[in-house]
Each structure stands twice: as structure tokens, then as C-alpha cells.
Amino acid sequence: MNKIIKELVTPFVAIIIAILIGACVMILTGHNPLTAYGALFSGAFGSTVNLSNTMANAIPLILSGLGVAIAFKAGLFNIGAEGQYWIGSMAAVWIGYSVHGLPPILHISLAVLVSILAAGLWAGIIPGLAKALVGAHEVITTMMMSYIAIFLSHYMLENGPMMQPGFVPQSPVILPSAMLGKIVDRTQLSWGLVIALVVCVIVYWLLYKTTLGYRLRAVGLNSRAAKYAGINVSFNLVLALFISGMLAGLAGVVQMLGVQHRLYDSFSSGYGFTAIVVAILANNNPFGVILASIFFAALSTGGQSMQLVSGVPAHLTDVISGIIIFLIASKDVISLVQKRWRRRHSLAPVKEA
């Protein structure tokens, strides 16, 4: 219990400080922070519809956030979740509209399987092998693969093979047999939420209750020690990126089958990048990912009504997100500095001698 509280302190303090800074900015720009935050809160949680939409927004964040977190646990920074999300989305929509005559359960399963495999390979093969074989840094390779994926989706949609007949660059709508049902009617909240929660438990189990998870974490903590303990580091690096990509891809699948039902031409979904922020705020804890996802989803749905009601531009929520991550990154440092300072003081006489 104490351990849980300890883990919650840092993100909690970071959030409070960021919200206070946000309030100062509002006061400086002539807005009332209480009205603004009130509007944000009720816009995010104030009614069944708002709450449902916030939860719906949280689903792709939970899944891609888990993906980034599992890579972090193996010592890898998968910055390309956005691209893996697109690969998953493309594959899911393609299966969704082109495969006919399957019952829903099979159609959905097929779409999920093919898509997460595609996204997993997208992350695992090139960035994974490049890291394992020649040590190419995964921050760069996954980011580059991400842009390639986004341009691939432009190619598919802009007069490409996946474009619906007509002039609008978008794919056909998926068949009803591939759609996930809604939990709450007339909102975006689909049964994808259950998928996300189940996957979260699976990821926890995988990381902490299996040999595979133990090996991944060992590689992440100290790859050299892991190697001497007989763990195949290269294999585990590729595997970690593969699983990470599958999860980010699943975020795309659930978003396509549950909410969008077709692929639109766009520069970014935003989910893949927010996923990194989610994983950092959650300190890579699978259950923390759920909380962090709901938090950022609330910021984004609530931000819109904050702008409408109080006139504070919704972009202020991005400023707040940036500050939170900045504080968390430097908070680790602050405790480190304290520790070092204490140690230095206890060692000081020895050092002088």
C-alpha cells in the first residue's frame, strides 16, 4: 500500500503544479481559473455523454500507452507508436471493408489479428533488428518508420488503392460485421473499453508473472547483466518492440472498428504521441496507464468546453501536459540530487582526507 502511495506522489505533485501554473496563466490573460477548470471538469465528466466520450478517448491512449510502457520496461524508447497506430488502422479498415460474409466475431477477430501482426512487424522488424544487430538507436528508427507509415496512409488514400470512389481522400466504410458495438448509444464509447482493460491486465500479467516479462525487464534494467545471466538480449529487444508495436496497432484497430469505421486522410491521430506522455506519467505501470489515459483524455475533451464556456483557448491543456512531463522528468532528478547531496555530505570528511 505504501509503495502505491509513493508511486502516486510524483505524478500527483506534477499535475498539481502544472494546474496551478495554468491558473496563473489564466489570471494573467484575464480569465477566471475556477470557471475555466470548472468547465473543463464538467466537459470531461459532467454528464453520461461527456463521461462516455472521455472514456472513448482514453481507449486508444490506454492501448498505445501500454505499448510505449512495455518498450520502456525493456529499456527501449518507442517514439513511433503513432506510425504503428496507422499501420494497425490501415490493416483493420482494409480487412473491415474487403472481407465479406464472415460472422461479426470472426470478422473482428480477423481484423484484430492481421492488424496487430502488421503493426508488430512494422516496429519489430526494422527498428527491432536494427537495434539488436547494429545498435541503431530506436528513438530515431521508430520515429522515421512513423513518418513512413503516415506517408503510406496518404499514398493509400490519395488516389491510392484504399480510396473510396469519388473525390474525398478517405477509405470506404467498414462492413457492419466488423464494427464494435457501443456501450452507450449516441456516444463514441464502444466495447473497445473492455478490450483495453483486459489487455491491460494481460500486459501486467505478462510483465510481472511470466518468465518472458522477467527477461524483458531484466534487459531493461541492465542489459549487460542480463546477457551474463544467459538471456538472449537481441531476441528480447526485437520481441519488446514487436509487442509494443502490436499494442499501438491495436489502439488503431479499436479506434477504427469502434469509432471511426473508416480511414481519414490526416497528418496525425495524436494518440501515438500522447501515448508517450501517458507512459511517462504512469511511470510505465500498466494500471497507472489507465489513470493517466483518462487524465489526458479528460484534458482533451474538457478543453473544448473550457474554450466554449470560459473563452480560455483549449491549447492551454497542451501547455499543461508539457509542464507535467517536464516536471516529472526533472522530479526524478530532484530526488536524485537530494540523495547525492546527502551522500556527499556524509562522505565529505572522507573525501577531504
Added chain:
Amino acid sequence: MLWDTLARPDLWAATLAMATPIALPALGGTFSERSGVVNIAMEGIMLIGAFFGVLFSFYTHSAWLGLLGALLMGALISALFAYVTVSLGADQVIVGMSINIFAAGLTAFLLNTIFGYGGTPRETPALPNLTIPGISDIPFVGPILGSQNVVVYLMFFLVFASHYFLFHTNLGLRIRAVGENPQAADTAGLNVRNLRYLGVMIGGMLSSLGGVYLALGLLNSFEVNMSGGRGYIAMAAMIFGKWTPFGSLGAALLFGFATALSMILQGGGISSNIIQMLPYALTILALTGLVGRSTAPAADGIPYNPNK
């Protein structure tokens, strides 16, 4: 058909125009990483430069003061970045990301707060295009090199100056030394911390200048997220250019060419989207050693702790 396209001077003029906002932050990244600090915050710093360039230019009625103000803000935000990563030893990639998110939010927020929802004012003074007498009259070369925005020429100058600074001056050698082996540099009496601050802050100003070019050179307005990923492409250019000024320029020209070609080919023949993938694919190939292995400075990304 291909030769006809390649013979069009506007293709090459656009290549230069598109390469400049990649070359400047790539040069900035080179300074930062040569001193041993991984900087993925170029994207955010470009936005800061672009927004504050417009803001200062509008209120001072001078595009040059706008540029100056933007450089100052670029230096300021990278000083903050340097404080947390160099002095406190925080994770450089995570802090860089947080700055990108923060800068995107801040500039969009300030845009709406200060200028409303209708965009920045049209009467904002812009940086001028220069017409170089003599060159601008030469056929083919004239339309390419003879009348570009002043920042394009400045960029060429800065590439040469950076090469000279990094590889032919004492201070440049010192910056590279703390990026390769900070322990040895420290032992030799160099101030690792200050040199890294210097590298990061020069880098920040160069990235900021890239943003100024977008806002005051190309478009004469600030738009939300107008850097459009160029800070990340710049990182690719820096790596593809093997962490050198000339290499960064060469890569930026290649990437700028890909963009210009895709703009000109729009709607015809080869898909422009496929062409635009090339820079990213080439960068991966360069990193894996398939086309001339790129190796980062040895201490790149590792915070230096003198007590260890």
C-alpha cells in the same frame, strides 16, 4: 518528362527554399549533439522562433527586431533545456519531448490569446527577398540563386561559419571534446557544463532561426504547428549528414529536393507521397550502415556526472 522537370529552375529554387528550414535546425542539432546533448526539441524551438518572430516583428514594426527577439527566445528555452538536462542530468529525450508539447501548446495558446482566432495580422513586416545583381541575370542560375529570401543566404553563411567554428577553432574543438569524452575533457581542465550549455544554446538559436524563416520569410504569418515535423526531419538530416555542418546541409538539400519534387509532381506520374518517404528511409539506411555508416558522438545523450 523527368528531364523536363529537372530543367525547371523553379524546382531548384523550391529545393533551396524547402532545404533552409531543415538545414538550420539540423545545424542546431549538430551543435547540441556535438557537445553531447541529444536534442529532439528542435521542433518545439522552431515553433517558439516562428511565433515570437511574428510577435516581435508586429509590435516593433521591424522584421529584424522580430528575428532578434526570436533568437533570444530560442536561447532562453534552450537554456532551460540545458539546465534540466546538463545541470540536473534529466533524461534528454523525455525533456526534449516535453518541450515540444509545451511549445506547440504555448504558441497556439498565445496565438489565440494575443491575436484572436483569425490568425496573425497581415501587416506584420516580413524578412525581405534579396536580389543579387549580376547573379540574378544569369539564365537558369539566376532564378535559383539570384533572388531568395535573406535567410537562405544567411543559412549558407552559417553552414560555412559553423564548419569553421567547430573544426578550426579552439572553442569548437572543446565543444566536440566534451561530446566525445567528457571525463578526459574535464581532466584537461575544460568546463564540461558551460561548453554543453554553449552547444545547446547555439543549437537553440539556429533552430529558432529556422522557425523565423518559416514565419517571416516564407509565409509572413504564424500558424498552429507550422513547423510540421521539420524539426524531426532536421534530426534525420543531421544524422544522415554525420553530425557535420556540410553533411547536414547536403542532407537538407536532398530532403528539400524530395519535398520540392513532390510539390511539382503533384497529380502527375510518381506519387509524391512515395517520394516524401525517401528521406526517412535513407536515414534508417544510414543508421544501419547500409549507406555510409553514421556514428553519433561517443558521449551523445549521456549526462556527465563529475562525481562518478
